[in-house]
Amino acid sequence: MAGEQGRSVLVTGGNRGIGLEVARRFVREGDRVAATYRTSAPEENFLAVQCDVTSSADVDQAFKEVEAAHGNVEVLIVNAGINDDQLLLRMSEESFTSVLDTNLTGAFRVVKRSLKGMLRAKHGRIILISSAVALRGEAGQANYAASKAGLIGLARSLAREYGSRGITVNVVAPGLTATDMSQALTEEQRDELVRQIPVGRLGNPAEIASAVHFLAGQSYITGAVIPVDGGAGMGH
Numbered sequence: 001m002a003g004e005q006g007r008s009v010l011v012t013g014g015n016r017g018i019g020l021e022v023a024r025r026f027v028r029e030g031d032r033v034a035a036t037y038r039t040s041a042p043e044e045n046f047l048a049v050q051c052d053v054t055s056s057a058d059v060d061q062a063f064k065e066v067e068a069a070h071g072n073v074e075v076l077i078v079n080a081g082i083n084d085d086q087l088l089l090r091m092s093e094e095s096f097t098s099v100l101d102t103n104l105t106g107a108f109r110v111v112k113r114s115l116k117g118m119l120r121a122k123h124g125r126i127i128l129i130s131s132a133v134a135l136r137g138e139a140g141q142a143n144y145a146a147s148k149a150g151l152i153g154l155a156r157s158l159a160r161e162y163g164s165r166g167i168t169v170n171v172v173a174p175g176l177t178a179t180d181m182s183q184a185l186t187e188e189q190r191d192e193l194v195r196q197i198p199v200g201r202l203g204n205p206a207e208i209a210s211a212v213h214f215l216a217g218q219s220y221i222t223g224a225v226i227p228v229d230g231g232a233g234m235g236h
């Protein structure tokens with residue numbers, strides 16, 4: 001529940017796509033919201049802090065700025081992510097490690113930094129944005145799917161480590177969502193993927209934000225993976 005001034009919420013990659021919609025949702029609900037951007041600051045009604053999640057120094061500096069403005073982070077949404085699709089035989093080691101470095105090690109850096117304050121407060125809500133492909137796999141996305149599956153192992157281990165300290169750790173697994181990331185697909189690829197979605201369309205960022213906001217208000221859900229994918233991942 002939001003207190004008088006709401007909660008201190010931090011979203012990584014909040015300048016566009018899903019992260020921006022998540023940040024806007026928490027702002028609308030009256031929370032004190034900060035969002036990180038890597039390249040260009042969003043002109044929005046929340047605190048924007050520069051941070052590349054591949055740099056521990058950037059992550060530490062971003063947290064210092066947020067703590068100074070809003071106090072310790074109480075709700076953390078790890079959303080920053082990239083893909084670099086290629087069939088494995090053509091995938092360079094650099095492509096594999098850089099996707100892992102942003103999506104998975106980046107999550108490790110941000111979550112680890114957030115735990116200090118959450119442990120002191122004996123309260124915290126951590127939500128990691130994974131993907132439907134974490135569980136079902138996708139041709140051409142070995143690096144991305146591995147990084148997103150890794151987030152589930154990370155979340156569930158932390159749920160066990162910190163559950164008794166008032167900290168919950170959950171995962172939202174979006175299916176194909178209408179953002180820059182899905183724009184990169186050809187029309188043919190998108191049509192083929194939409195055919196596999198029972199709801200028959202792409203998700204929109206507000207639908208992902210709704211699930212994230214729900215989890216941030218829960219005290220007895222931890223280690224869960226919530227699919228928000230129009231049914232595409234059913235049974236996985």
Ligand SMILES: NC(=O)c1ccc[n+]([C@@H]2O[C@H](COP(=O)([O-])OP(=O)(O)OC[C@H]3O[C@@H](n4cnc5c(N)ncnc54)[C@H](OP(=O)(O)O)[C@@H]3O)[C@@H](O)[C@H]2O)c1
Nearest residue numbers: 013017018038039052053079080081131174176177179181
């Ligand atoms: N769209 C989909 O279909 C879909 C489906 C499942 C899961 N997801 C996941 O949802 C999350 C958001 O995706 P999206 O579709 O909104 O993607 P997007 O529109 O491409 O936005 C990606 C965000 O991540 C940030 N980012 C990338 N690398 C970063 C780094 N090294 N340090 C800090 N920030 C970085 C970007 O910042 P810049 O603007 O500065 O680059 C941007 O804010 C990702 O984790 C993605 O894997 C997306």
